[in-house]
Amino acid sequence: MGVADVSRSSDAATADYKFAAAVVGYGLMLRDSPFKGDLTWEKVQTLAEEGQGPDREGYRAEFLQLVRQARELQNGSVQGLKPQEPSKK
Numbered sequence: 001m002g003v004a005d006v007s008r009s010s011d012a013a014t015a016d017y018k019f020a021a022a023v024v025g026y027g028l029m030l031r032d033s034p035f036k037g038d039l040t041w042e043k044v045q046t047l048a049e050e051g052q053g054p055d056r057e058g059y060r061a062e063f064l065q066l067v068r069q070a071r072e073l074q075n076g077s078v079q080g081l082k083p084q085e086p087s088k089k
Helices: 015-030 041-050 059-075
Strands: none
16 A cells, blocks of 8 residues: 655644755755755755744754754855865775
């Protein structure tokens, strides 16, 4: 028995689902995973913003800050810094 691939708009997703998707996307982007498809830092940031929801401990806001910093580093716009190439071991 297979699983049907049903495409749905992310607009109908809950805040928790969007936030979880942003966390997964963050990991895919950091690793430059071949499975990221057409994912961008902008999309990860948008999902994180839409998924903030209740955040009593501030963890979601802190994660959003990490996403913004990673996006800026990727674009080379943080005070002239550019991401370093991974070391070849």
